[in-house]
Amino acid sequence: MSARKGPGGPAEPAGDAGAAAIEIRGLRKSFGDNEVLSGIDFHVDAGEVVCVIGPSGSGKSTLLRCVNLLEEPSAGTVRVAGAEVTDPDIDIDAARRRIGMVFQSFNLFPHLTALGNVTIAQRKVLKRDRAEAERVARANLERVGLADKVAEYPGRLSGGQQQRVAIARALAMDPRVMLFDEPTSALDPELVGDVLGVMRELAEDGMTMLVVTHEMSFAREVADRVVFMDGGVVVEEGPPSRVLDDPEHERTRTFLARVLDPAGQGP
Ligand SMILES: Nc1ncnc2c1ncn2[C@@H]1O[C@H](COP(=O)(O)OP(=O)(O)O)[C@@H](O)[C@H]1O
Ligand SMILES: [Mg+2]
Numbered sequence: 514m515s516a517r518k519g520p521g522g523p524a525e526p527a528g529d530a531g532a533a534a535i536e537i538r539g540l541r542k543s544f545g546d547n548e549v550l551s552g553i554d555f556h557v558d559a560g561e562v563v564c565v566i567g568p569s570g571s572g573k574s575t576l577l578r579c580v581n582l583l584e585e586p587s588a589g590t591v592r593v594a595g596a597e598v599t600d601p602d603i604d605i606d607a608a609r610r611r612i613g614m615v616f617q618s619f620n621l622f623p624h625l626t627a628l629g630n631v632t633i634a635q636r637k638v639l640k641r642d643r644a645e646a647e648r649v650a651r652a653n654l655e656r657v658g659l660a661d662k663v664a665e666y667p668g669r670l671s672g673g674q675q676q677r678v679a680i681a682r683a684l685a686m687d688p689r690v691m692l693f694d695e696p697t698s699a700l701d702p703e704l705v706g707d708v709l710g711v712m713r714e715l716a717e718d719g720m721t722m723l724v725v726t727h728e729m730s731f732a733r734e735v736a737d738r739v740v741f742m743d744g745g746v747v748v749e750e751g752p753p754s755r756v757l758d759d760p761e762h763e764r765t766r767t768f769l770a771r772v773l774d775p776a777g778q779g780p
Contacts, residue, residue, distance in 0.1 A: 522623065524777045533592070533691050534559045534721040535580060540589035542575055549575045551745040553589070556734040557690070562722045564732040564753070567742035568768055576742070579691045580723070583610040583768055594689040610638065614684030617698045619675040621667040621682075627654055628663045631682045637679060646685075653681035657711045673704030684715075691715065693724040733757055741765045 531558035542550040549572045557563045565573050578584040580591055582598055582605055590599045598608040621630045631650035635641045641649070654663055657677040667675050676696060683691060693712065697705040709731050716722060716735050726732060732739050732753055741748045741758040743764050749756060758768050771777075 515603055533557060534561070534594055536590075536592040537576075537580070538590045540576070540579060540591065540678055541579070541587045541589045542572070542584060548587075549745050550586075551631060552740075553745075554679050555740060555747060555750060557721060557723050559721050560719045561737045562716045562720075562724065562735055563737040563738045563740060565723065565725045566729075566732060566768070566772075567582060567748075571742045574694050574746045576696050577614070577723065577725060580692060581609055582612055586607060594745070603703055606638070606652045611689040613686060613688030615676070615679055615683055615691065615693045615696045617695045619667070619672075619679040621675055621678055623667050626664050626666055627659060627670070627678045627681075630667070630678055634682065635685050648686050650681070653684045654678070656684065656714075657681045657709065671704055672700045673707045676700065676708050679706075680711055680715075690721040690723065693722065695725050695727065697726070697728060697738060710749065729757060729769075741768065743768065 525543065530576065535554050535557040537555055540550055540553040541548065541722075553576060565576065567573055567670075577587045580598070586599055592598065592599055593608065594611050596608060596611070598605075619733045622633070623721075624631065628647060628650050632643075632646040632651060635646040635649060636643065651660070651663060654660060657680050659674060659677055659681065660672060662670060667678070670678065677762060680696075696712070697708050700708065705728070709728060712722070712724070712731070713735050724731075725734070736753050738750055740750040741756055741760070741762075748762050748764050749760060756765065757769065760769065
């Protein structure tokens with residue numbers, strides 16, 4: 514707050530303009546005696562793409578789940594688009610509407626077409642009428658390269674196509690930020706590229722994105738910053754070239770060696 518009050522500094526704009534899109538401060542989360550997040554601080558600026566990497570069990574999914582309140586943080590604050598989602602008095606449903614979430618599993622309704630899957634939450638949650646919801650759904654299915662699959666049921670779509678429907682479903686809600694939790698981990702290798710291609714286009718369009726991924730080439734090419742987590746803390750963060758090619762910490766080096774050379778063959 515006080516940083517903005519300096520003489521000659523820009524006046525605080527109305528609304529949430531100028532605020533970080535996501536701001537996480539002192540975030541802790543325990544399950545019983547197990548502290549999974551031990552004080553996380555970082556932010557994602559509007560239009561930024563931040564990739565979170567780290568070993569299994571390091572708390573990456575829990576972090577994302579605390580951002581959209583699928584988990585209640587034990588301590589700390591999370592702000593999204595200027596609103597404190599950890600404020601006990603907040604309208605949780607309204608807060609969640611600002612946040613698009615894409616999981617490893619696509620969770621599409623099998624009895625609804627692609628169009629139906631992208632339409633249903635718009636109608637139920639945003640109360641859009643059918644024509645408007647379908648217009649938005651078609652536009653977003655086209656955006657993810659599925660204009661020709663609008664009438665298809667999930668069972669007749671590949672995993673990569675289903676995940677792109679899930680991305681269209683999230684986009685149709687006009688989110689302020691998009692969270693991705695290992696969106697390509699459940700896909701056959703040959704289907705990963707299409708999903709990453711859609712995510713890359715979203716990034717180029719200026720979407721604010723927080724992405725948990727093991728796709729190091731995506732992180733390297735698309736992320737503005739990479740955050741390495743281990744044991745419930747941020748070990749280091751910085752531009753991809755620094756964190757991935759010249760990490761400061763031994764834990765980061767060990768993790769990257771394992772991810773980039775899983776068979777342990779070495780050069
Ligand atoms: N709902 C839950 N109840 C109890 N423990 C949980 C729950 N969710 C996650 N955990 C624990 O939190 C730790 C971190 O999990 P997670 O955030 O899924 O890590 P990551 O996504 O980095 O693999 C793990 O030890 C996991 O068992
Ligand atoms: Mg996870």
